[in-house]
Amino acid sequence: MIAPLRILTVDDEQLALRRVELLLRRLPEAELVGQARSGPEALAAIDRLRPDLVLLDIRMGEMSGLDVAEALTGPDAPMVIFVTAFDAFAAEAFDLSALDYVVKPVEFSRLRRAIERARLRREAQEARIQAAELRAVLAALRADRSQGGAGAPNELWVQRRGEYLRVCVDDIDWVEAERDYVHLHARGERYLMRQTLTGIQARLGARRFVRIRRSALVRADGVRAIRKAGYGDVRVKLTCGEELRVGRTYVTKIRALLTPGGEV
Numbered sequence: 360m361i362a363p364l365r366i367l368t369v370d371d372e373q374l375a376l377r378r379v380e381l382l383l384r385r386l387p388e389a390e391l392v393g394q395a396r397s398g399p400e401a402l403a404a405i406d407r408l409r410p411d412l413v414l415l416d417i418r419m420g421e422m423s424g425l426d427v428a429e430a431l432t433g434p435d436a437p438m439v440i441f442v443t444a445f446d447a448f449a450a451e452a453f454d455l456s457a458l459d460y461v462v463k464p465v466e467f468s469r470l471r472r473a474i475e476r477a478r479l480r481r482e483a484q485e486a487r488i489q490a491a492e493l494r495a496v497l498a499a500l501r502a503d504r505s506q507g508g509a510g511a512p513n514e515l516w517v518q519r520r521g522e523y524l525r526v527c528v529d530d531i532d533w534v535e536a537e538r539d540y541v542h543l544h545a546r547g548e549r550y551l552m553r554q555t556l557t558g559i560q561a562r563l564g565a566r567r568f569v570r571i572r573r574s575a576l577v578r579a580d581g582v583r584a585i586r587k588a589g590y591g592d593v594r595v596k597l598t599c600g601e602e603l604r605v606g607r608t609y610v611t612k613i614r615a616l617l618t619p620g621g622e623v
Contacts, residue, residue, distance in 0.1 A: 362607060363390040364478055367408060369401040369424065370394075370416035370442065375463065379414060379442070382467050389474050398422025402430060409592075409604065410437050412458075412477045417443040435574055435606070438480060440473050512562070517543065517550040526550055532599040534559055534568065534576040544601070571595055571613055572606030585613065 366389055370376045376394050383389045393408045395401040398419055405413065413431075417424040428439050441460040458480060459473040515526045530545040536556035543550040552559070560568055560576055568576040577595060584596040585605075593605040595613065605613055 363388050364412050364474065364481065365390050365392045365408070365410045366412045366414060366474075367391075367393045367395065367401070367404055367410040367437070368414045369396075369398075369404075369419075369427070371396050371419040372416075375416065375442070375465075379465055379470070382465060382470050385467065386471060386474055388478055398424070398427045401427050405431070405437060409435070411481060411607075412438045412440065412474075414440050414442055414461075417441050435572065438477050440477065515543070515552070517552050519550060524550065528563060531563075531568075531578060532581050532597050532601060533578065533603065534563075536574040544599075547599070569613065571603060571609055573608075575603060577603065 366383060368376055368379050368383075368391065370379070373396070376396075380391055380394070383391050392410055393404050395404045399422060401413070401415070404410075413427075415424040415427060424441060424443075428441075431437065431439065438458045440458055442463060442465060443460060444463040459476055461469050461473055513528055515528065516523050517526055518524075526543060526545055531543050532546075533544045534556065535542045535544065539553060539555060541552050541554050541556055541559050543552060554562075556570075556574065556576065560570065563576075567579060569579050570576050577597060581597050581599065582595050583598045586594055586596065588594045588604075593607075593610050593613075594602050595605055596602050
């Protein structure tokens with residue numbers, strides 16, 4: 360069964376939020392996970408709830424919906440559908456890579472089409488992610504074969520404050536992406552490397568370091584437990600004490616890799 364789209368609605372008018380809430384209840388493919396009444400509240404809710412989609416009013420007080428959309432960067436940013444009373448905002452909305460826009464007062468048929476478009480976009484994104492992961496695994500296998508079976512390195516050299524430091528791969532707990540760089544989290548320290556997440560996974564071994572979401576890897580043997588933190592919210596607990604969110608696309612794979620035959 361395909362999981363419903365997790366949706367956050369943002370509007371500074373309570374009646375507008377209520378109208379959209381009632382419309383979403385008629386869509387089984389949509390799940391309302393939260394509401395926000397301002398731009399700052401919306402950003403906090405997005406960080407906390409990790410929705411798939413944000414229905415975002417454009418005209419709000421101190422921080423407009425356009426400002427909120429500009430702040431949504433990175434691989435885990437949700438899709439955005441703007442809600443507006445003015446068609447004139449449409450061109451600017453699409454400049455910000457909005458998926459769609461609907462005009463107030465929101466009509467059910469128009470909202471349903473926009474939600475369906477978002478669902479298809481999510482399916483396409485998941486297919487691209489799976490293809491990228493397959494390419495990373497193949498790259499790692501080819502690299503291993505070209506090195507005569509030498510396998511992944513036991514250490515990495517990273518630059519920090521004008522010097523080069525040696526980081527033992529066994530000390531790396533998890534890896535976090537930030538644009539064209541990665542942060543290596545090792546024994547309570549954090550080291551920055553110019554490397555993509557796919558590249559570092561291929562270098563370290565796609566079986567040894569597994570992806571738990573688009574922007575993070577963990578060392579497989581460093582996972583102490585997997586737990587549900589709420590509906591649709593799965594976390595891995597590492598032996599170093601960190602607890603990290605697992606992307607919904609990766610839950611099944613993580614369960615199969617780390618707890619064969621188990622359930623999360």
